[in-house]
Amino acid sequence: MHILYDAHSLCDADGPPQICAEWFTAAYWRELHAIVGEAPGRGASIFIDATASGSASPNQQWTLRPYRRGGLIEHLSEDRYLWTGADQSRAFREFRLTARLHDQGLPVPQPVGACVWRQGIFYQAALMTVRIPGARALADLLANGSASDELLADVGRLIHRFHAAGLDHVDLNARNILVDAQSEPWLIDFDRCRLRAQGQWRQRNLDRLKRSIDKFAPQRANDYSKYLLQGYAAS
Incomplete structure (x- = not known):
């Protein structure tokens, strides 16, 4: 399992943010009763009351998007991708690109973190960003x-x-x-x-x-x- 995160999007008065793999699963937030909505689409993104994490600004919400395949290949594997290294994973590449665009002042969601779970020659992944209020x-x-x-x-x-x-x-x-x-x-x-x-x-x-x-x-x-x-x- 590999996690990449942006410390600037998290806050923790007692030290470094304690981000963990469970944050990137819907089950974790469902148990905390922190899911506040869901977006349409193949990825089935969910919206989270981020204050439940203990590492977010007041009233902040996050968007959690698991990676899902589309087209004919989804019938073979809905959410698994061929492993070629964490840095080459879709989640890490999207996280870094989003962060770069955000740092340039372009209107994109602030990235929170990306997580990749390796399973042999395959992996699953998810991305978390700050939800745009009222969008x-x-x-x-x-x-x-x-x-x-x-x-x-x-x-x-x-x-x-x-x-x-x-x-x-x-x-x-x-x-x-x-x-x-x-x-x-x-x-x-x-x-x-x-x-x-x-x-x-x-x-x-x-x-x-x-x-x-x-x-x-x-x-x-x-x-x-x-x-x-x-x-x-x-x-």
């Missing part, structure tokens, strides 16, 4: 018609910021963009993403997001895409 998925706002034109322009500007930083978000969709209580957009879920030189991947990111908008807001998909691209081009 809702852009997908939900699109679906119920409450995504304003200005918000879509802000999303375009957001994506341009990440692209300027060299982030290739391989799963850029409306569920991985969150909008907080102040209507500010954030980007989440950097599994398999990477930093790279500028190239055609930027257009592939935008094309993927457009398909997602088409899915959640078919009646106004062209309008939404127009305002998003205007924000992107104006940045």
Whole structure:
């Protein structure tokens, strides 16, 4: 078992944070009655009252996301991956990328920790981040018609910021963009993403997001895409 964590996201008046592998399991938090919600999606992320850990700021919540496979391969193994070392695990790589983006001041969740359990030639993993207060998925706002034109322009500007930083978000969709209580957009879920030189991947990111908008807001998909691209081009 291997754990990577960010001491700056934890607090403990009596010494170093006592983070443990159990923190990365839903059963642990369920026993503490600390689960306050769950997000849709393959990973079945749960939201945690982090104060139950004794190492979080008051009223802080965390998001715990176990790694799950998608596509045809999930029928062979839902949550196991081939072991090639802790540093090459999806959890550690995503943790480090998220931390790097966060340190650059980009709007991403603050990472708390990542855990990898090795089982022979396979491993399982989970990632913990600080939950963005009051955030809702852009997908939900699109679906119920409450995504304003200005918000879509802000999303375009957001994506341009990440692209300027060299982030290739391989799963850029409306569920991985969150909008907080102040209507500010954030980007989440950097599994398999990477930093790279500028190239055609930027257009592939935008094309993927457009398909997602088409899915959640078919009646106004062209309008939404127009305002998003205007924000992107104006940045």
